[in-house]
Amino acid sequence: MDIREIRVEDLNVDRFIGEKTKEIASIVGSGTAVNALSGGVDSSAVTMLAHRALGTRVKTYFVENGIMREGEPQRVVSIFEKLGVPVELVDAKEAFFRALRGVTDPELKRQAITDTFYKDVLARLVRSSGARHLLHGTNYTDVEETVAGIKRQHNILEQLRIDTQKEYGYKVIEPLIELRKTGVRMVAKALGLPKEIYDRPPFPGPALAARVIGEVTSERVEIVRKATKIVEEELAASNAFQYLAVLHEDRVTGIRGGKREFGSQIGVRCFDSTDAVTATPTRLPFETLERLGQRIPAEVHGVVSVTYNVTRKPPTTIEAV
């Protein structure tokens, strides 16, 4: 690959922001651009850069795909409203669940989500807006992992030699592609984004679909959404790099009210890491683990068992799917 990484020690944040703002302005020229905001640190930083570079000539959308965390769409839109950046919420839930129906292979799930996002929803938004460019928050680790064949990242297109102009009708601008997460966080902070954005634990492109083993239905997403909320509440103070809940397809035996209940299992994962390339399970206090083991079956319908991952990356990965 011919993209050069900018290491954190070589990153001059202000100069980077200045250059990228100019670059975006020059590429888009007198046209308009579309920007998709997910609320992650990458797309949030891109949103701010695009807003600086293009002002009202960039239209930012938040695509509600049905696989977000609880309250996520409203929360993100309101953060950006406060920063003076208008964001339009697009309800595309049905399109995503339709594309995910019956799909169990993780790569095909990612593919279904990517295709729905780019070919269906965004292509429609770009076409109807008359824009020729789409801004996107691809970072250096995304490129690297995709090239290495570890995991197909949601937001890699041109790296896979996909001609977006031909396939989707727009060109993609990726201003963060030389930075890893730490660099992106520095840029996001300098762009005036609040701590809950620039310091937010990473969240995968395929969102809660990456947290469901087996078919992704709105019912199964709802289970993992509730478990995720509990995990995030309990582990917010852990200072861990990333924490998450996975819904298994496997059923395990449980017992409730003295009767057998063949139920679901939630896998909790929490890692210490600096770069996501290697990661160690966080040594959480046993009280916290027990609280998770108790709260999730008590509060999430059908769950009878909770586990905690104790294997490092490698050989495991941070996300299970």
Add this chain to the structure above:
Amino acid sequence: MDIREIRVEDLNVDRFIGEKTKEIASIVGSGTAVNALSGGVDSSAVTMLAHRALGTRVKTYFVENGIMREGEPQRVVSIFEKLGVPVELVDAKEAFFRALRGVTDPELKRQAITDTFYKDVLARLVRSSGARHLLHGTNYTDVEETVAGIKRQHNILEQLRIDTQKEYGYKVIEPLIELRKTGVRMVAKALGLPKEIYDRPPFPGPALAARVIGEVTSERVEIVRKATKIVEEELAASNAFQYLAVLHEDRVTGIRGGKREFGSQIGVRCFDSTDAVTATPTRLPFETLERLGQRIPAEVHGVVSVTYNVTRKPPTTIEAV
């Protein structure tokens, strides 16, 4: 149910042994009996009682079903040889794997194992020996859980109104049916069994088949057998009530040698309990959990992730399947 529990505080071990020995002798009369030894505390205690009551008129078999732990059959036979109790090893692996082929439902697995054991293997052994009675290590908790519909125990027959005389051609004698595990351990100790038997953590009737989610094949049993060996090595010093490894059917993403490996997950469970009715996840040191998380993927082919169960019984159960 009309069986009365003998509580530990009411148990006079010597009197119990004397009475049961007489009872067995009187039921079998001048005939012969067959006894199946699994190496668990229940069947071991029954073996000793039967040997005392009947001497050479009881024939003890150890049925190798292919779903035992590593080295288990040889180990058990040699313990009893030292105690002067002859045990015949019967290789029935093929019959069990044939019966388990394609079966994924836990209850149907138990059923397949029970049927193969009683209707196929034991019925044949009893018939060929001319015996009219089979001794069995059913205990009070087995009866209770089966009646409550929590879990179909492997060794419950007459409680389910199965006429063993009619169905299998023999009558069942269950000398331990009034005792819970603690009482059985006391009896086993008094009968001269070594600590590794009377103090052995419980092991389920369906053996490693209860540790495999999904289809039970010899290959999948081999994975969980290796993981079980590591778990037992690492947790032997934990003083826990029971510890085990479960092989998931779900696949999770891993990474090895820089490449994605879509691999297996092993769930480790370890509980503190006194009666198996309620149980709490043992607060293992994090070093131990990390060693399990490292050793299992390193030593067992295809495993990329290890988890630890953090939910109590109830709502989870000690065994997952």
